[in-house]
Amino acid sequence: MSRKAPPLRLLLPVLVISGLAALPLVYLVVRALEVDQGSLNVAFGPRTVELLAASLGLALTVAAGSIALGVPLAWLTARTDLPGRRAWTILTAVPLAIPSYVMAFAFIAAFGPRGAMSGLLQAVGLPGLPSAYGFAGAALVLTLSTYPYVLLATRAALLRFDPQLEEAGRTLGDSPLTTFRRVTWPLILPVVIGGALLAALYALSDFGAVAILQFDSFARAIYIQYRASFDRSLAAMLALMLVGLTFVLAWMELRIRTRRPPVQYAPRRPPVPIRLGRWRLPALILCAAVTTLSLLIPAATIAFWLIRGVAQGEPVRILLDSAANSMAAGTLAAIVAGTLALPLAFLLVRYPGRLAAAAEGVSQSAYAVPGIVVALATVFFVLNVAPVVYQTLFVLVLAYAIRFLPQATAPARASLAMVGPRLTEAARTLGDSPSMAFRSITLPLLRPGLVAGMALVFLTTVKELPLTLLLGPTGFETLATAIWGAATEGFFARAAAPAAMLMAISAITVGVLFRSEEPVR
């Protein structure tokens, strides 16, 4: 690797990007420091303690719930003769693609006071369900949205796991289950906890689901504080506390992820699938139950309200407008993020060092900060420094692009690392100028990674709620804000169409992503 100092034409854009990524947070700190005594008392008062307890309680419950669902499902799909293993593998991972606020909407539209299921239960004369709102609902919805983090991590660990270790446990007298408890579990525990921390992090940062389910976590309180009062320093204080909390979790996750296990094996032969025997039926019931809760009921509920909406004559034009807005914002964000990712990826691959690491760190921390906090900080900053651009598409797209930059940088970086400087040097010896070599060699080879990254940015942008809600131009409605607005006000029929549309766009984008993942040969 070259140890040369990076050229200015690379350094300058990276510095600007890093500055933009860091600014909102820095500004948030500045604002929080301006807080007056009264607000300070409130900020450290009993209400905050309550919020803290509620948020942490939610995060811990979601983490525990995601382990309870994710680990058995991972084991069943990775290690046993569960019928339909491949199908379950895909089905149990799909909830990751559903925004939590869509899940929350589907949940209250099914189990809420006026929900489809509640109506059904009442019709057959059964007592009503416990309230879907509040802690229980939020914990359930977020667990169903986040257990795939644990599932995927655990599954990967189990597939890497040396079956000889488990076979050793068996010859030493342990049943498969005991072997799992004594051998496998202690060894995959770091991976499981890592996945659970990601789930907790998600629960802590989530805005849409807790807002729709009316559960007072930090994220919702910050939003209410911002909307309700003129003292925005208090909102800034709360936001900073949430950032602190997420950074602690993110740091723990990073530590667990980067700590190497003492011994690493590469399995010689795939493990013999464990026969479930009489456990086959309970295992299938578990898979079916999770899939029913996380996919079937949301899909059925959305379909139910969609049909109702059509019957009631919900306006189609609003739907098309918001879909067009979502697509436009997503496309612009993807283009900007792709452009910004190039200099950063080049710096990381060609000039690795402290500077590159710092730029990457800043970019990733902006990604780790909860969306509601980034949105709030950006609003503060723009209002004070450049009120002209407040609530313009320009700021919105830039905020998206900066926030989701790591999604574009990572695949671009991976592609670039495979190109290598020798190729462009070869082109140079064959008569290309540096820019010609870049266009004819580097860019084509970089393209698959860059396109994949941009598709990912598009997907995330289309699903993004808090940034859109706070930074979007007045009257600029996207699918995400349309769902949110209708769902919070209980217009289930109006939310169903944009929800269905959003899922369709997501599915298509994921399809494109998978196709672009196929290796270029």
Added chain:
Amino acid sequence: MKSSGFMSQMGPIAVRMEGVSKSFGPVSALVQFGLEVRRGRTLCLLGPSGCGKTTALRLIAGFERPDAGMVEINGRRVADSVTAIPPERRRVGMVFQDYALFPHLSVRDNVAYGIRSDPDRHVRVSEVLELVGLQGAAERMPHQLSGGMQQRVAVARALAPRPEVILLDEPFSNLDQALRTHLRVEVREILRRAEATAVFVTHDQQEALTIGDDVCVMSRGRVEQCASPEIVYAEPANPFVAGFVGVANLVHAESAGGVADTRFGPVRLIGPLTGQPVGRALVVLRPEHFETREAPDGPAGADHWRIVDRRFAGAEMLFEVQSEDGLRLWCEAGPQVRRLTIGDSVRLALRDVETVAFAMGTQPAVPPELEAVPLSESVSSPRH
């Protein structure tokens, strides 16, 4: 199954497999496979990779189920078409290729793993650790041990619950040559002192001949020969065994009444062809059956051979030599001729030996590398 009669004269049978077939998809790993292990003895399954020897071991352990046939351990049926006793209830110990020590447990806890409900487990752990010579390492973690030490912990762990049979799956394949040779002797001693019944899988003939009380040579999912190491070497059952165990020259001859007439003169035969009438045969001649003498440069005769390759292995040395008519063989080079090099001439004389011969035309399982050579010529198959 070609089992020599002498095995049945000793002790009760600890492990028996009979008519076992096992396929993985289109691949037949074992075909009508059978073996017997006597209590207290070590049986080596020897064969090239992919011959099914590891599958046989995993069937005894219970990790695989046979498609047909049956497995018995000390008279108890553990697997057949209806029975499938799980590994944990078979009382087998296993030593794995990659040791498979539990990385999160200390040496002591690894060894104690299988005997946690035993009130005397502390005594037993010390006992087996002493047996393998690792008394001082009980508190260490597996990754703090050398490869050889890890292997000995694996043996101790497998022995601790006093299994009815201990299975070793190429346990030395990840170790360097010097350590292998050393551990080979050591493990044989440990197994002997523990009076363990063992099945040992290897593709290394030296290892098999050193460790096994009995050796089963396998190829393509079948048993080629099961006998003591001495018999397998001196009286191979077929050309495959002859070529796989040690270096063998297969030389054309006319056999009649227990004597084969080779180009080197008559050879006394032992084994199946002894009582056969006159016929064409292939005689197994080992390098040590020849005495190699220096030949002065002069007119080439029928017993005149040119050295085309040398193989030095410390204690012994082999020459590959070629005759005027193109025949190649391996012969032992004694101290007087070791200084000779490629291109020099030697004379070969057959010592007074007894060996086996195989009737021509009814050849079973000739290894592929031998098939390439026309059988009208003599063939040789050097191996290490």
